[in-house]
Amino acid sequence: MNAASSRTAIFTQGVIVAMAPPPPAVAPDLPLDQALARIAAARHSSLVVLDGSGAVAGILTEQDIARRVAFRMAPEAPVSAAMTAPVLCVRQDEHLYRAVGLMRHHRIRHMPVVDAAGRPVGMLHLDAALAAASARLTDHIDALAQDDTPEGFAATKRAQAGLARALLDDGVAATEIIGLVTEINHDIHRKVLAGLLAEWQAGGRGEPPVPFTLLILGSGGRGESFLFPDQDNGFILGPYADAEHEPIDGWFRNFADAFNQRLDQVGFPLCKGGVMARNADWRGRLGQWQRKFATWMERRAPEDLLSADIAFDFRAIAGPEEPAEELRALLKPLVQRHPAFLALLAGDERRLAPPISFFGRIQTESEGENKGRVDLKLHGTMPFVSALRLLALRQGVAETGSLARLAALAAAGRIPEEQAATLRTAFAVLVGAMLRQQLEDFETGRRVGSMVRVEGMSKAAVAVLRDALKAIGSFAKDTRAEFTGQVW
Numbered sequence: 482m483n484a485a486s487s488r489t490a491i492f493t494q495g496v497i498v499a500m501a502p503p504p505p506a507v508a509p510d511l512p513l514d515q516a517l518a519r520i521a522a523a524r525h526s527s528l529v530v531l532d533g534s535g536a537v538a539g540i541l542t543e544q545d546i547a548r549r550v551a552f553r554m555a556p557e558a559p560v561s562a563a564m565t566a567p568v569l570c571v572r573q574d575e576h577l578y579r580a581v582g583l584m585r586h587h588r589i590r591h592m593p594v595v596d597a598a599g600r601p602v603g604m605l606h607l608d609a610a611l612a613a614a615s616a617r618l619t620d621h622i623d624a625l626a627q628d629d630t631p632e633g634f635a636a637t638k639r640a641q642a643g644l645a646r647a648l649l650d651d652g653v654a655a656t657e658i659i660g661l662v663t664e665i666n667h668d669i670h671r672k673v674l675a676g677l678l679a680e681w682q683a684g685g686r687g688e689p690p691v692p693f694t695l696l697i698l699g700s701g702g703r704g705e706s707f708l709f710p711d712q713d714n715g716f717i718l719g720p721y722a723d724a725e726h727e728p729i730d731g732w733f734r735n736f737a738d739a740f741n742q743r744l745d746q747v748g749f750p751l752c753k754g755g756v757m758a759r760n761a762d763w764r765g766r767l768g769q770w771q772r773k774f775a776t777w778m779e780r781r782a783p784e785d786l787l788s789a790d791i792a793f794d795f796r797a798i799a800g801p802e803e804p805a806e807e808l809r810a811l812l813k814p815l816v817q818r819h820p821a822f823l824a825l826l827a828g829d830e831r832r833l834a835p836p837i838s839f840f841g842r843i844q845t846e847s848e849g850e851n852k853g854r855v856d857l858k859l860h861g862t863m864p865f866v867s868a869l870r871l872l873a874l875r876q877g878v879a880e881t882g883s884l885a886r887l888a889a890l891a892a893a894g895r896i897p898e899e900q901a902a903t904l905r906t907a908f909a910v911l912v913g914a915m916l917r918q919q920l921e922d923f924e925t926g927r928r929v930g931s932m933v934r935v936e937g938m939s940k941a942a943v944a945v946l947r948d949a950l951k952a953i954g955s956f957a958k959d960t961r962a963e964f965t966g967q968v969w
Contacts, residue, residue, distance in 0.1 A: 491622065492644075492661050496571055496580045499610045500594045500603035504528045507560055509538060514556035516541060527591045529601050530564050536599030539564030542591055570595045573602050576668055581610045582626020585619070621647055625665065629676055631746050634669050638748035641665060642708055642923050645916065655913035656884065663706040666749070667697065667798045670714070673743050674799050681736065689736070690729045691719035694800035698756060702794040703866065704882045705912075708919050709929050711750040712741060713791055715763035717770060717804040733764055756791055767804050771811050778819035786829050789822075793870060794881045813877045827871055827964035835954030836860045843947055845935050853936030861911040861950055864957035865904070871964055872896075883908065904956055907949035914946060 504525040507516055509532070520528050520541075530539040541564045554563060570593045571580045584592055584607045594603040611619070624640035627633030641662055648658050674695060682688055699713035700706050716737060721729050737758035745751050758764045765773070774792070777785035793812070797805035816823065836844040836855050845855045866883050873886040876895060880886050884905060891901035918933040935943060961967075 491581065492576065492578045492625075493664055494577050495573070496575050496577050496594055496605055496610075497573055497603070499577055500573075500605050501609065503593070503601040503603050506531050506601060509561035509564075510559045512557045513554055513560055513563060516560040517546065527604070528560075529568075529593050529604075530560055530566070531601070534598070537568055537570055537593050537595055537601055539566035540568045540591065540593060541565070544590075568593060570599070571605060572597070577610060578622050579626045579668075580605055581607070581619075582622045584610070585623055586626065629672050631673075631743060634673060634747035637665070637669060642920060645708060646920050646924075649916065649920070654909060655916045656909050658916060659707055659912060660704050660882075662708065663701055663704045666701060666706055666710065669747065669749075670695065670697065670744065671799045673747065674740060677736070677740055677743055681739075686736075687732075690725075690732050691721050692801055693718050693733065694797050694802070694804045695758075696795045696805060697798050698795050699791045700794075702796040702881050704796075705862075705866075707915065707931075708923065709748075709750075712744055712752045713756045714741075714744075714758050715756075715792075715795070716758040716765075717797075717800075717808065718764060718766050719801075719804075720766060730761075730764075734759070734761070737764060754787075754791075756788075762788075767807060770808055771815075774812060774815055775819075778815060778822040781822055781825050783829075786826055789826060790867065790870075793874065796881055809879055812874070816874045823871055823875060824964045824966075826867075827961045828967075834860070834958075835864070835950040837947065837950060837954065841947065843935050843943065843950065846932075851932045854932040854934045856931050857911050857915050857933045858931030861953060862908070862915070865908055865911075865953045868957040868960035871960055900956070903952050907952040910945055910949035911953070 505519045505523045505528040507519065507528055507530055509530050516528060520526070527540055527542040529537050530541065532538040539561065541560060545563055545565055569583065569587055569589060571583070573594050573596055580592060584590070584605070590607045592605045592607075593601050594605055596602050621640065621644040624643060625637050627636045645658050645662060648661070649655065678689070694717040696702070696715045696717060697713065698715060700710060701713060716733060718729070718733060741751060741757045741759045751757065756763055762773070774789075777789050795805065795808070838844050843855055845853050862883075869883050869886045869890070872878075872890055872895060873880070876890060876893060878886055878889045878893075880889050887896065887901055887904060887908075890896045891898050896904075914933050915931060919929045921927075922929045935946070938946070
């Protein structure tokens, strides 16, 4: 692991990488003297107390022994009289940064790691967990690890800018930072979804009538979200008979609306284009998704091209993964049967030409609030993303991330490695410029977007940016020509 990756590991890895084996487990009625003997024999500083189902009911630590047991309780007293209960546990699939933040917030040194049924699978010790984090990042960990409430999720969302600034100033690559931001966003989506499901069940609205998979589309599906993305999501619903459509889809229609509203509440604005599960076009059974993709390719209307641009970068982040994997597998033969669709999709990308003048200068806005700025998303990252998507679709590459697609295409010999290296560097330059500008705009109270100020950059920085735009522009132009047979 390189130095940059080690500084972000705590935010991307799960608790399983830092947990110790589970401590001794005992029943609540075990006498204290026997419980203490077990702790000593196992050379542990704690033990967990299990209920009749094997789930964690309490914990007995050194502090409990010092506070409650020594000189105060009879040896034959049950361990339940001295244990701490209820006990704060963490699921084995939880992110490490959240576990560390919760332990620091609640001032505890030991936290059981449990499976979905609440059974212990390990123990997290604060000292060992903190060893995975840079001391400079602990404040950001605390800010990110909020309670699982709408207010807590919103606070986590707001804290991302501070984390991004700290990592960028610490020399972490911007491409790695946006990947991290995306993963935290996905974590919020999953927790919002789980919390809302629990609310609905507790409120008598029942469980989902069929299993479903949450898809994240667009930049989130590629793992390339910047600081303030809006929503792009959909549901793949499990199979059911057509006769059951109205009640089943009705449940999901209402649930998806509540889900999208909750995401908006915590900091993910509603998609202006309506690409959200609350809209019928963005939820359905697997076969409906397949027919939707086929319709886009056959009809090829402008809105179909836009939908494909967003949808084909889908990634499953909650629920069963198999439907998303099957949909990805179904996409390849669809593309092969409709080569004209890819050609039309390629031709539509002409509007994304690099903003380089005849004299080799970066063309910026000449007036208005964006005077001296250039849209590096429209004229930089989007041409790169779109060209890679075209090649990946035709090649049958399953990866959705742009750099992962680039690596797969280079490994397959589709893109020369020398060109791939140039494109990796160019993409990193554009992402770095956009992230730095977003942070500067956020910190100065300006509206955050993809417009990057070129005026005021050093000549060297402008030259690097111009070279990056040229490299991506040339790659995108060659790809368009390959798919359309025309050169613009």
